[in-house]
Amino acid sequence: MNEPLWIDTGYPRDQFPEAQGSLRCDVCIIGGGIGGIAAAEQLAKAGKDVIVLEKDRILGSTTSHSTGKVTAQHDIIYSKLIKQFDLETARTYYQANERAVRRAREIARDDEARPLDSILYARTPLGTENLRKEWEAYKQIGIQGAFVNETELPFTVESALSMHDELQIHPLRFGQRLARMAADAGARIYEDSAVRKMNFKKRFVELENGGDVTFSELIICTHYPLVGFQNLNIMKLQVNRSYVVAAKAATELKNQYLGVDADSLSIRTAGIDGQAYLMVSGSNHLAGMKEETGENYGELSEHMRKHFGVTDVSHRWSAQDPKTPDYIPYVGRLTEDLPHIYVSTGFRKWGLSGSLAGSEVLRDLIVGRPNEAIQMYSPGRTGFGAKLLQAVKINGLVTGELATGYTVRLDTPTCTHMGCKTRWNEGDRTWDCPCHGSRFREDGSVLEGPATKPLKL
Template identity: 90%
Template sequence: MNQSLWLDTGYPRDQFPEAQGSLRCDVCIIGGGMGGIAAAEQLAKAGKDVIVLEKDRIFGSTTSHSTGKVTAQHDIIYAKLIKQFGLEAARTYYQANERAVRRAREIARDDEARSLDSILYARTPSGTENLRKEWEAYKEIGIQGAFVNETELPFTVESALSMHDELQIHPLRFGQRLARMAADSGARIFEDSAVRKMDFKKRIVELENGTDVTFKELILCTHYPLVGLQNMNVLKLQVNRSYIVAAKAGTELKNQYLGVDADSLSIRTAGIDGQPYLMVSGANHLAGMKEETGENYGELAEHLREQFGVSDISHQWSAQDPQTPDDVPYIGRITKDLPHIYISTGFRKWGLSGSLAGSEVLRDLITGRPNEAIGLYSPDRTGFGAKLLQGIKVAGLTAGELAAGYTVRLESPTCTHLGCKTRWNEGDRTWDCPCHGSRFREDGSVLEGPAKKPLKL
């Protein structure tokens, strides 16, 4: 049951080799999800010699556990961006993500993507007020959409805000096509190639199997950076977890939906090989902060039964994603002192369009092309105040969890990242760290970082 619909219905897997020997490249990319493969495709096409290192199988984690929405409608974001960064920066964010939507549409085949509207919906007066403000931001930026009070959903909404002509994809099938495009352009993709050590000064990556990769530029696309560097990126990222259930349905919805109220849900359908599936996502919480996560799946399954009349759940899975203090991803040079080290992270659950947009930013930074989004996404854009507040928030949580972990959860294994006590996640049967979001399989092996070593069980 706990299996992603996408992993269960992808194309037959291409086999990529394990990295062996001593290798050299222009750009080494650590992480074989959408961020890493999209960047590899763009850089290889631009003439760079690219190596991608994935510790397991490409697209096996975050990408294949997403909702599969490729859209520039990232919840309520544009009114906030205008207030924080100004109108032109908000327009730049929209244009970068809308280019990502168009690029995905050009890449995908019919069984991998479907064009439709993305729609935010509100069921409360406060939600409607927020949508009105967002609609005003749409009009200022020039986003094509509509503010309405009815949808096709089987429950009453107070208001809804659409963004026209967006996209939904089968993220694994789409990713598999993108990986072939990257390889055809010359990128070398390696699986089962876990990193053991990185020497930024010598520009060498060492793998667990003894292989070493010498690089000119290094990009960390690991969903969560492997290490906290000088500007404390580990402390600047809050990690959130959400849950998804899917069931076979009779028809597909015309559009895809996201609620803006506190307890609202993400809703879409997917037609896979002639069979429609209905997917509902939500029940969010901070990563590692809940043990009985089976309740989260049950809550979503009940919504499917009550609102859609669907009771036979075919798949259920969960996902997590880091969030930056200002909700804009960190894509670019991690610090001015290390101009050859880049990160791509903090997508706030919008990593499909964000990764495609980010791949253009990384390409243009490395090849010296102009791109108006470079400054907006720059990891060093946030001031000291934002860094400090987020650092206190997450570090305070870490300190509390360390104390609680060793007094309450004495028998729980210790996270191999920074020593927090993990929590057993009964719903997913994983050990989850509440401090920085590391996750471990039942046998103790690493499922998601920043931890790199397995638990001692």
């Protein structure tokens, strides 16, 4: 399987123990990505006794497979939020994520982060029209930026929209620093501690190794919720997969970029220990819907060669991201009937700033502080039309995959989550499930949930 640049260049890893025996805590967090670690740091600083449970190594999955952008510029989003909700919702979303950018700048050292502008670019008239609408939204909200018709990119663009003074990070190094801050504040972090069972009423989780953790509050910070809880609306999370290639470069770009057209690409550079790297990402599709994913890496490598003259790809990796129907993540109480159970998911490829923003929401919910973003992020928020449409679409996909999977791909392993047939991903050498995005290593072990049990090969 392919190795991300970040894992290859992270700090020496701290060793966290395996959870054993019977443990107790105020807050148990399942998932040791940036979302779980950030929530642990915030809650431990607020005086809570916190335990983090990670089934593998912390920060090794989604966090280390990201592009490392920490920004409130989440593609074209603010004009959509104003149209779908209102101006105040769009402003609240921006302020929550911009606070996350500022917090990241305060935490990070120079070898972990670099301030710069985030820029959206368009190469078509339709893209330019959409950027103009987004620029109008920026002005209504009060976002500092600029609408221009040229960039430093080595190809022609029709227009571009900048958001000033954002951030890019080395996500693993940054996460390692945040984990140390969480531990120093008293959080107990455990690795190789997979959860086997959760009992919401009795408030404890059982571990695969036979241990257990009793909690007062539980936060599920896994990339995709572990199981299909009742009322979670699990079918309303669409899972998309994207690809990244990286290569050594002579210089760094001044800013970081994202295209807004149908074939849009994300472009940034990273300076790591004196060496510049160029990163190009994109080539998106629904998770588990493609077998020959080597083609996706090839497309990105060709773009790098054609426009930047770089041919020696040193790293390549892929990531998948859940997306909610209304663009806003689910962060908060699972349901009003289970006020002590929380989820954090659906960040739509913007999980670094989103997780940092979400950690403040989770902290304030649990300690009882006011936060204007709580209602906006609530998993129980209303908004019938878009959600119903998305639910019908994805329910249809699951039904189709259950049927065709058993009639066309009889020789492929069955996903241990809900019985869909997996597809072999040749580019990453993984088994991918097209129904809910579970991924398994070549030997059948779980790489990403919601599945928790290995494949039977």
